[in-house]
Amino acid sequence: DMMKQQGKDVRTDGSQPLPPPMEMMTQVQQQQEIASKMWSDPKLAKQMALFAAAAAGSSSSSSSSSSSYSASGSAPAGAGHGIVFTKALGQHILKNPNIVRSIVEKAGIRASDTVLEIGPGTGNMTVQMLPLAKKVIAIEFDPRMVAELSKRAKAHEHGHKLQIIHGDVMKVQLPYFDVCVANLPYQISSAITFKLLAHEPAFRCALLMYQQEFAFRMFAKPSTPLYCRLSVNCQLLADVRHVMKVGKNNFRPPPKVESSVVRIEPRIPRPDINFMEWDGLVRLCFSRKNKTLRAIFNTKSVLKMLQDNYSTFCSLNNIVRHFVVLTD
DSSP states (O other): OEEEETTEEEETTSOOOOOOHHHHHHHHHHHHHHHHHTTTSHHHHHHHHHHHHHHTTTOHHHHHHHHHHHHHTSOTTOOOTTOOOOGGGTOOEEOOHHHHHHHHHHHTOOTTOEEEEEOOTTSTTHHHHTTTSSEEEEEEOOHHHHHHHHHHHHTSTTGGGEEEEESOTTTSOOOOOSEEEEEOOGGGHHHHHHHHHTOSSOOSEEEEEEEHHHHHHHTOOTTSTTOOHHHHHHHHHEEEEEEEEEOGGGEESOOSSOEEEEEEEEOSSOOOSOHHHHHHHHHHHTSSTTSOHHHHHTSHHHHHHHHHHHHHHHHHTTOOOOOOOOOO
């Protein structure tokens, strides 16, 4: 198919010949260098990753380089481009650096503090806290995020301060910490909040990201439409204040709802009550929002429950029961 014309190799169909293998390798390396510089552009990031993978398909060294891009899904800076976030896990990464910086500043982290971060994701907030704290403990469930966070920590000047716990935050035993800063998965906001408030010893403060409606309920006042069981329990155990609103476009991928940051400071000492019994009482009080307390406690189901509970209490404490028939 080839013929010599004026000392150059030309195909009979007019196309240019393939370059020698060494020249091909040089071109691939140049293309990968260009691609690495263009990762900051999110529109081109995915195209460049596919191009690098295709161009380096015949070389094992080049293919391993391109797979590292696709596996990490990010530029060398660890921006997280290309990672497919799982909405079922509540993965909405806060991408606005100004908001990240503002949250970290309002947390008031001291040089002697141990900071707990729940769901660090790709580490945008983590790397901001590492220079400020004595230690940062990050609890992450997704192994892809654990790998990405470890990668960023190794490249960070203060990466030795980071401890990563790979597991479900609702199942792991929380370590000691002074401050908690987190962009929480919205579907388990309530469970995580009360697990933090029950933690011993009590922490100094927490700055937590919530769904906006949930956040507003936490610090709602009596006689307002949003005042509910969550409001009573949160304000019983802690001082809750609103810090800032965060629009949905500041996340990747954007959630369907707006968000808010809330500051929580546990009350010290804690109220001397049995919280399970207290929560049961509050649950009853808010079970029928449009009914009076008298109407709620006069229903047959509630009266029977009170009678059964009293009988159980007397049996456990060796108390002679007084047979009182409660009726509506």
